[in-house]
Amino acid sequence: MIQELHSAYLSGKQSPVEVTEAYLSSIGERNPSLNAFLTVTREAALLCARKSEERYKNRRPLSPLDGIPFALKDNLCTEGIRTTAGSRLLADYCPPYSATAAARLSESGGVLLGKTNMDEFGFGNTGLLSAFGAVTHPFSPGTVVGGSSSGSAAAVAAGLCAFSLGSDTGGSVRLPAAFCGVFGLKPTWGSVSRFGLIAFASSLDTVGILARSAEDIRTVFGFLTAGDHKDTTHRQMPPHSLRLPAHPRIGILTDLLPFSSAAAANRIKAAAHRLETRGMAVTEYRFSGLEHLIPAYYTLSSAEAASNLARFDGVRFGTRGKGTNAQEIFKSTRALLGDEAKRRILGGNAALCAEGFREEYLRACAIRNHLKAEMTRAFEACDFLLCPVCPRDAWQADETSRYEDDLCTVPASLAGLPALTVPFEDGAVQLIGPDFAEELLLDAALLLEEVRA
């Protein structure tokens, strides 16, 4: 869609202002019931669109993204624009700077429509845990949207923006993308600068993309991978990206299937079968230690989350609770956190304290290292892996969610690997690749689309 819009702008068939106004209008209509957007930057968006239009008139667009309206998950800092991370602690926080990923899109001419709703600080996979109300599913009322990039997924699915950025720590882009029927990319850890992404678990966090097509994901991804000296963990993409070879070998993570619903398992089999009929080699890839992954993920991510959230004490920025001394202010401020946030922080601190460190944190690190080794072996035998995005399909909002629902997404998170949600049949499948294999995964996704069609 992005390429089509860009061509339309170039040919004059459509204009950035027109398109932006149409999106703003849709947002006005549908957001009250969807609650996908927390902040809509109407005036700024129109100003941006007008400038873009000028550039197209003078045949000098900044890039293929020029004039393309997009949304940002509300944990990406935007200078002067309210950034809440879905939390009461940041209800009125206006960052003094912008996240690098956000700035890159704006500098390329992208039109920011607003900030999207999310589970508080990224804690959650339902879209129900924002301090500012749940996100409603655009097509299946009563069904969870998925989280934590819930607003981003709903906005893209409902046609309220051309694409959106989210963040994926344990599945937070992939899962809501699957539940909303859109594409969602979790890139290789370190490939997109995290500077300005409000941190949940630093060693797992990635800035991800949600869009309506694999091409759109590809287009946007190209703008996000440049180096950033402000994030020293940033890793440069290799000069020649890995592409899908002529005779790809696909590995199915069959170990995940017994934990998955029949629908999810059948989808995998169907996708595999279709790709096989195209001459691709499909095998199963077994890996050990599956039963440790959820506990390891929750231990590591909670430990880092407890650390990253410790700074919210009301003293320098954000909401300040009542009190006449530091201790009182700390307590009353932190009381404003949601229950899930409190749960993660308590668990995280327990894993880091003197007694817990060896037994919990270090053990989780060891499990993670084991998984990384397993995955490295996997990519000697396969070009990419295929598995469900979630063991079960989107559940009803009044059902309980379980940490186990992250089972299919945490492997790629723990191993730092790129992974892509590809809508398929009545749901979605997940493709996982080795480091820096985003292009390969997108190639595979296109093939799956072809096959489907």
Place this chain on the structure above:
Amino acid sequence: MSELETVIGLEIHAELKTASKLFCSCPSRFGAPPNQSVCPICMGHPGAMPSLNRRAVSLAVRAGLALNCTVAPLSQFDRKHYAYPDLPKAYQITQFFYPLCTDGTLSVNGKNIRITRIHMEEDAGKLLHDSKETRIDYNRCGVPLIEIVTAPDFHSAKDAADFCRKLRRILLFAGVCDGKMNEGSLRCDVNLSIHRKSEPLGERTEIKNLNSFKFIEKAICAEEARQTAILNRGGTIERQTLRFDEKTGQTIPMRDKEDAADYRYFPEPDLLPLRITPEQIEAVRQSMPPLPDEIQARFSEVYRLSDEVSEQLLSSPEIAEGFEACARLTAFPLICGRLYAACVKDAAVDPVAFAALSDLAGNERISYTDAKILAAELTEHALDPIAQAEARGMLLIFDEGKIKAPLAEILAEYPDKVQDYKEGKTALLGFFIGALKRRIDFPASPKLLSEAVLKKLNEITEESSHE
């Protein structure tokens, strides 16, 4: 039962002399208006990430080399968590598990002190209390520090204080730290316990934030006395954090810091492990300015300066260099050293003029007292020493002829004393020299005077013995 022994270990924090903070590009400087040197990174805003200052790493490596440490090829940054208003992220980025340097040594007063580790960390902000409220200035937040930890190898307050003096000077000369203790560039924490020799170490207390050598010594003595008194009446020492109260001269428990807090250390995920190659270490070694011991050896061997004068000339690299610039140009480096040490405190002096002045004094063309006067003036403005000495009648007379008459007068005036001298009271030489000095109305070379008097007295004595 063996006697009580005091055991002391030190933790010294030194601010690295960098232009910017450790993890952001905010200027690292003292005395700026509150909260003017801050940014989202050092203020711990959500989403901000640290970016390591490489100059700080070089200076930390320099400190390690200057203190004979092993520099780790791989070290890492860790998060140390505690909640306090002066700590924006509620964790300090430090090095806990794998510090940059280990196993160094520095000897003081003939004792070899082991340096367990040197690691890098960021400083916190400053709390300012008044009767109504507490305010926080974050300018200092993120300033690069090295923490130098010694083994508990000290047994006296003097050794500990002297160690700090020596350490400060090494860091100053290495260009690592400006050593301005009154600005907080160097702070010392003391860990002290008392035990009987051959028994295990006792419970230790920590005295924090001592920022003068005098206070280090006094605080140690006060705490030693306090613990000894408790032990002597059969009590037990409680592990505590204390501060030194200058007014009362006592160590007082600090009420606002937690004892034995669980810092929940874990590796800093936003920073890659710190790799230092042998080539990089060598490059730092090559760039290291001369250190005090090396300079002192040269002062002693080449210029024959006494240890006392060297000590004074090594008060700062600027003084040491300034002296050497002069010493190279004079034939009398010894006198030059004494003059420099006595008269030049911080200003620079013109080496050519100072060397000329040293030559004048060395050749006894002017008295040492007058040389000091001119030396002091040289620190304030340019002058030509020879011209000044001439104009102000400072030039000493070398003419023996002018002495003859006044000397004869004096000897004639004090026949009893002359007799005493002849009979062996040679100390009276000083009396005659003094009398002669007061009698003449022109400045004379002390050497000339004393030689003349001695010669005349010896003549008289010989004449008598021949009679």
